[in-house]
Amino acid sequence: MSDQLRQPSPELFFETVNAYQRTATIKAALELDVFTAIGEGRRTIQALAARCETSERGMRILCDYLVILSFLTKVNGQYGLTQDSALFLDRRSEAYIGNATEFLLSPMIMDGFEDIVAAVRKGGTVIPEDGTVAPENPVWVKFARGMASMMALPAKLIAKFLDIGDGRNLKVLDIAASHGLFGIEIALLNPNAEVVALDWPNVLEVAKENAQNAGVSERYSTLEGSAFDVNYGNGYDIVLLTNFLHHFDPSTCEGLLKKVHASLAAGGRVVTLEMVANEDRVSPPIPASFSMIMLASTPRGDAYTFSELQRMFENTGFLHNELHQLPPTMQRIVISHK
């Protein structure tokens, strides 16, 4: 219905004010492992309450709320998983992403939303010491552990997109490597790819663990420190810049991109994975609203538009940039050519 035709309603206001209740409920549902219990075939309140060790009354109210939020189905009083819940929220699924809450709901991120008035006044985070971009912030170990599950698919899609499975020699630099999955997927696809992962030492422990588990440790080395300070070396065919630029303002990004440009071999490419907002800055909803997370948790970060990213790359010597969707993920990639 168009805004003009329908009756005025306080519903959006009421739902938005109470939205924190959704966060609290999905967190509890994951902790109680309700999705796994339903996936195992428990479809009644009685069976679910017994399996998850809760009261029946509490389980009934929880499951009904999860139906309202579209995480569950309810037919004749029996609960079922939606396609997405079966894939992403049943702990037995390989694509389980429930542990992303360890990062997404970590105090470092949530604290930034305690006082949005102050953040809007200031124009950046009011968390002390620059919020999430403080050196060696332990929140990035949580990211590396918790978000790996959400990044597994984009990592596979990017490796495939790059068309490097032909066994050519390939030197890859993974900046702010985190869990390391982006570089590791390339190493898995191309047996002659060598990956250098750069991050804080505590975070690199997670990347090395993952490289070990993937069986690519011999072609996996690390550079410890800040991406702004460490010497990258040179001759890279591919530089991975995933979930990184959004933490900084454009001039800081450009400082980094100059270093990246210098480290690339002729014909080298940068792969930037980002929450890219459309030029209107209000769509698509998830990437565009990512700006608010950056306002709350960083001094000057943002969800950049493609034209803003393009400008940063052009200002630092790159020849041209392509924007690509990465469905079904919420993110997009920019490929920038030296």
Next chain:
Amino acid sequence: MSDQLRQPSPELFFETVNAYQRTATIKAALELDVFTAIGEGRRTIQALAARCETSERGMRILCDYLVILSFLTKVNGQYGLTQDSALFLDRRSEAYIGNATEFLLSPMIMDGFEDIVAAVRKGGTVIPEDGTVAPENPVWVKFARGMASMMALPAKLIAKFLDIGDGRNLKVLDIAASHGLFGIEIALLNPNAEVVALDWPNVLEVAKENAQNAGVSERYSTLEGSAFDVNYGNGYDIVLLTNFLHHFDPSTCEGLLKKVHASLAAGGRVVTLEMVANEDRVSPPIPASFSMIMLASTPRGDAYTFSELQRMFENTGFLHNELHQLPPTMQRIVISHK
């Protein structure tokens, strides 16, 4: 798109985990009075930042997020109010409901969502002393002050619905009167209506203030105490039971309804205003999800279905019950006849 046809997506999970950010943002927008500033004609980031004393960068990110959430429009970089935001969130509007956050986001309500796992296990609130239903809980003064704006419309609609504007003598009991608006609107519509308002003494101060402002004080008296203990008197034509039964379990409700039945004159009516869930308990979204608020904040409260309410009234001697919508509000009324 049907759930079967579209690609799997982690979007719902991501949005739900981050939903608390919506709460934080609407709260900040109201505190900064952004809606009023736009209503006054400030439509650019520069003008809004100046008026609300914020950074331009923070205001831009805030306003874009409010567009994403559908509170604002954005056309050619200029922001505007939606119909609902103009009516409900511009402080100059008579229907302004922004101060409802004083109650909706009071610690007493929000604390109940700190540990939903524990509430689901227990089957009721884990807030000490029975949560919001503790005697003389000061949260009800916040309700009376903050929620009056949201209850003004249902109060008018109910008074009109009751068809009592003909000047007949009318004795009205308003149980858990809070701001008093439900009784006051009846007194405004019928000059021979006498209203008795029952609530905790601290809450009745708000009701008396509102009765005074409405010019009906002479026909407005009060009964201090708990609705479960106080002697109501008798001979009432109408008993108002607004936003009350959902706090208690059915047997507690029935204990109260017996008292209510005894207090009514022959042919008397009870008006119950409630978040009434459909029989499936998962629709309509707002009333059905109200169960979760009751789980988090009361020992045994619920968003009852019509058949559950009907059973309580039938068990306590009422002859028949009618369910009525109260558009455009989110609530419904049940009229029960002695």
